[in-house]
Amino acid sequence: MGRIVEIEAYIGPEDRASHARFGETPRNRAMYGPAGRAYVYLVYGMYDCLNVVTETVGTPAALLVRAVEPLEGVEPMRLDRILRSTRRRRSVTGEQAAAAADRIARLPRERLASGPGLVAAAFGLDTGWTGIDLCDPASPLRLERQLDDERRPEVRETPRIGIDFAGSPWIERPWRFVERAHSSVSGPAALR
DNA sequence: ACAACGATCAACT
């Protein structure tokens, strides 16, 4: 369980940074489905990314969950991360693996899901989770409203990360939203 | 059938 502190919006087929820019395909089909479902895809052959579908059927749009502040289940999360790391590379020496495990062991709680690939890893998500209803209170993966006594976060808008391929004006659109100065936000400090 | 390319991360110089 954790608190979402960073998201990005991908608004539709006209958005050249969106997976919907080529129209409906087998991979992005979930984006064309009902709002409130998950769309999980694999990037760079290694990392899964969690999205929340946001528009009505036939209108492809989604929010990429880029960072979460882990609040419960932190140590299992950390252990799983260490296991993944140890299994990660073929050509890694025992010493390097031990050093990597040690780094993760020392990682602050709030940095365990600071990035879209890390969010999916922390919550054990892969593409098989696509389609799950995130608004169903009985779902094993779900969104919940902030608690009544929680302060409303101050939100900062920035351009989206890692979409240089999209070109102007899509690179510049301020469609990344972060909780200002929150230590779980990913990316360069200037964009927190 | 094939080649190129990512909505990334960690390690290294």
Next chain:
DNA sequence: GTTGATCGTTGTC
């Protein structure tokens, strides 16, 4: 700041 890991999806032929 740069680079390697790693593979499913997409566009092209």
